[in-house]
Structure formats: C-alpha cells, structure tokens
Amino acid sequence: xxxxxxxxxxxxxxxxxxxxxxxxxxxxxxxxxxxxxxxxxxxxxxxxxxxxxxxxxxxxxxxxxxxxxxxxxxxxxxxxxxxxxxxxxxxxxxxxxxxxxxxxxxxxxxxx
Numbered sequence: 001x002x003x004x005x006x007x008x009x010x011x012x013x014x015x016x017x018x019x020x021x022x023x024x025x026x027x028x029x030x031x032x033x034x035x036x037x038x039x040x041x042x043x044x045x046x047x048x049x050x051x052x053x054x055x056x057x058x059x060x061x062x063x064x065x066x067x068x069x070x071x072x073x074x075x076x077x078x079x080x081x082x083x084x085x086x087x088x089x090x091x092x093x094x095x096x097x098x099x100x101x102x103x104x105x106x107x108x109x110x111x112x
Contacts, residue, residue, distance in 0.1 A: 003102045004064025022062070023110055027103060030059050034096050037075075041092050049088060050079030056095075065102060071095040 005019065012018040033056050040048035053076035060068040071091050078088050106112070 002065075003105065006064060007062055020110060023106055024112065026059055026063060027106060027112060030056060030099060031103060033059075034099055037092060038096065041088065044085075046079045046082045046085075046088070049092075050076055053079055056099075060099065063102065063106075065098070068095055068098045068102075071098070 008019050008022050012022075033052055037049065037052040037056070040052065053072045057069055057072040057076060060072060072095060075088055075091050075095065078084050078091075
C-alpha cells in the first residue's frame with residue numbers, strides 16, 4: 001500500500017508543519033477508528049460499522065490511499081444497508097491491514 005501527499009501538499013501551500021500535523025492527526029485518530037470498527041463488527045453493530053467507515057474514508061482519501069478509500073466506501077455502503085455481511089467481514093481486515101501498512105510507512109518517512 002502506498003500513500004500520496006499531493007492533496008495535503010496542495011492544501012499546505014508549502015507549509016511543512018501543516019503536512020506534519022495532518023499526518024500526526026491521521027496517525028492518532030485512524031488506528032483508534034480501525035480498532036473501534038473491528039470491535040463493533042464483532043458485535044454486529046452495523047450502524048456503527050457504517051459510521052466508522054464513513055469517518056475513516058475521508059482520512060484515507062486525504063492521503064491518496066485510493067484502494068483503502070474504495071474499501072471504506074464499500075464497507076460504509078454495505079453497513080448502512082445492512083447487506084452482504086460476509087463481504088463486510090472480509091473487507092474490514094483488509095482495510096485494517098492496508099492502513100496499518102501506511103501507518104508504518106508514515107512513521108518511518110516522518111520519523112515519528
């Protein structure tokens with residue numbers, strides 16, 4: 001999995017501290033959201049699955065993680081409609097794996 005900081009860099013307009021702060025917020029919030037997503041999925045709380053996927057989606061999109069964004073969107077849609085539960089069960093671990101791979105890369109790239 002790879003990330004792309006083009007959107008953040010465009011917003012930052014050369015402000016490296018802004019880029020670092022966006023990355024830091026991502027590193028702080030998204031792992032918590034993913035852990036919570038796994039917990040609510042275990043409890044078959046699909047309303048919360050939908051809400052958490054909806055919350056994660058713009059964060060991964062901001063970092064140019066298109067594959068993760070697509071998975072979060074699919075989880076969001078399936079959770080909202082409470083359909084194809086086996087697909088949600090399949091996608092959540094994949095999303096978590098992809099995002100944690102990027103988290104490791106970001107920590108290395110930004111020395112965090």
